[in-house]
Amino acid sequence: MAYIPVNSTAEFVRLEINADGVDYSANVAAAFDGTGSANVLVVPALQDVTVNATPGTFRWKQLDSLSEKVVTIPSTNSVAVTMVLDDTAFFTGAADTPGIFEITNSKTESYFRLYWQGNTTGDKYIEGYGYLEALAPTVNPDAPVWTSPLTIAVTGDYYTGTV
């Protein structure tokens, strides 16, 4: 058994987005390791990350059973983060990937890869594609740095991999 700590520089959580407009379809890895790698935007300054992978269920009761029956229905997958806004990541982007605000604004299909504990050989990641949503930048006098939640609404399955 081994825990997954993220408390040293080589183990930081890392979220990459590619929204270069290319349809990589299910070949998500090509958006990060192959031809699309030049357009990868690393989302900096994450404050928290939540990976939601929830298989849906349909439950029913019947008169000849003392307990509920369950079947699965399609999963609802999403990745939710909170980040400190970075000028480049938020407005400029990387190569053909626009900034996060523009990706959200134009509803561009985005490919993402989330490294759980750094991106060194042997490290695990999940990847997939979907749309950026739930952007809600906020600032106030007592917290005078812009921060915002961001959710990636995942289309289809997560794919897992190892660096």
Place this chain on the structure above:
Amino acid sequence: MKTSPKHKRVVSAQLRAGAHTVILDGEKWSVTDAAQMMGIQTPAESKKDKYRNKHADLEQTLHTGHIEDGGDGISEE
């Protein structure tokens, strides 16, 4: 190159596995280059050292007729 205990652990493991490349913080490195920069002994260096030690032992034997304790793999017989 930033080195951390994790990086050293990974490079050592890749060395043992005989891999040629290793990815450290997203950058691809030659395993031997990475090992040298981190001061990790590669198997080739280890063999060289063994050879040097044996060679030194043999020279010592020629000069003194015996070898000191700690000779690597060479017995006094």
